[in-house]
Amino acid sequence: MAGSLNLTLSGVRLRILIWICVLISVNQLGFGSIVPVVPLYASDFGVSKSAIGATIAIYGLARFLFNVPAGQIADQFGRRSTFAIGGATTVVGNALCALAPDYSIFLAARFVAGAGAAMVLTGGQIVLADIASPENRGRVMAVYQGVFLVSVGAGAFPGGLLAEHYGLAAPFVANASLAAIVTILAWWVVPETRNLRHIAGAVAMALPPLGQQLRLITATPGFLLISLVSFTSFFARTGALFTVIPILAQERMGLAAGQIGFGLGMISLLGLLLAYPSGVLVDRFGRKTVIVPSTLLTAAAMLLFSGANGFTWFVVSCIVWSAASGISGAAPAAYAADMAPAGMNAAALSGYRMLADLGYVVGPLSLGIVADLASPTAALWVTALFLTISGLSFARFAPETHPPRATNLRDEVVLPPP
Numbered sequence: 284m285a286g287s288l289n290l291t292l293s294g295v296r297l298r299i300l301i302w303i304c305v306l307i308s309v310n311q312l313g314f315g316s317i318v319p320v321v322p323l324y325a326s327d328f329g330v331s332k333s334a335i336g337a338t339i340a341i342y343g344l345a346r347f348l349f350n351v352p353a354g355q356i357a358d359q360f361g362r363r364s365t366f367a368i369g370g371a372t373t374v375v376g377n378a379l380c381a382l383a384p385d386y387s388i389f390l391a392a393r394f395v396a397g398a399g400a401a402m403v404l405t406g407g408q409i410v411l412a413d414i415a416s417p418e419n420r421g422r423v424m425a426v427y428q429g430v431f432l433v434s435v436g437a438g439a440f441p442g443g444l445l446a447e448h449y450g451l452a453a454p455f456v457a458n459a460s461l462a463a464i465v466t467i468l469a470w471w472v473v474p475e476t477r478n479l480r481h482i483a484g485a486v487a488m489a490l491p492p493l494g495q496q497l498r499l500i501t502a503t504p505g506f507l508l509i510s511l512v513s514f515t516s517f518f519a520r521t522g523a524l525f526t527v528i529p530i531l532a533q534e535r536m537g538l539a540a541g542q543i544g545f546g547l548g549m550i551s552l553l554g555l556l557l558a559y560p561s562g563v564l565v566d567r568f569g570r571k572t573v574i575v576p577s578t579l580l581t582a583a584a585m586l587l588f589s590g591a592n593g594f595t596w597f598v599v600s601c602i603v604w605s606a607a608s609g610i611s612g613a614a615p616a617a618y619a620a621d622m623a624p625a626g627m628n629a630a631a632l633s634g635y636r637m638l639a640d641l642g643y644v645v646g647p648l649s650l651g652i653v654a655d656l657a658s659p660t661a662a663l664w665v666t667a668l669f670l671t672i673s674g675l676s677f678a679r680f681a682p683e684t685h686p687p688r689a690t691n692l693r694d695e696v697v698l699p700p701p
Contacts, residue, residue: 350634367469376398432554514673521647565617571677581604
């Protein structure tokens, strides 16, 4: 497998990558199952669009608050503990969502589920940074991203069907069940990678306190710009795709939950096909080559959604979004990991995810308010403008962290175990 994918991973690191992909696949399959129904479930409580956005935003707020603590847990107690705690917390959060008798309980349950997600997702990216090198980081993260995308998309369609046939609470029950599997896999099966940095000789002395690590990382040129790009991506995904677009599809296009789930599920298809080629481009030609065009294509997808007036154009818009997601792949995370000083993978990736997840908070709230005061279409236009500004700013001011190496043949061979 390593030879066919040119990942340049030794046997033990390849096995770790496979297990992380299995774990994240199960986790995101559950998450994908609730994507089409969260806004519809919240609207059943008779609340406004901005309150519906709050159910998405509070999930992101929990991720924002728990990303850095997740990195601390990963450094102090191990990556495996971070996964297991996150999986168990996700079980509790989604079970409470399914049983919520009113909007306030549902909102609180979404916060608990978001805290669990922060642990799992931050832990996953820290592990990838542990096992990858700058030369193969784009492809390693692209494999992970491909699994991530197809799992979210694969969960959306059955999630919509579960909601249609068994009620809007059913996908939350499914998500809780799959999160329980994640907890078991994380604790009993997934290898620990915390000490790989010592094996590789990456750390020769004790690390400084977390605050000092974060100050060092955020002062690195380009770190805040890539965090802005990911902030706008999360802003668009959670504010527009998860909050505004399902409501727009139901109210203006007359689509059922199953049709919305099918359209959102389409996002995984092209995204999966493009994920690994994107990783190859990132490793060979540089990170910016991928990050800038994918951000601008996401803006174009927002404009298509704003003009869609039926199921066909809804699906076309989903396909364009999926192309943007696939082209982007894991390039932003690879860029952020490039900036991690020796031994500071956990601090760099948790700090990056914290800033990016702020978009998870701001997007649903602000776009929900825009949709209430103006229209859902106006909310999508605002999103497209924000994406365009962040993409062009990154193109102009961010340095390239991995220069083109078209003549370097190292990535065409499988390196021996360290």
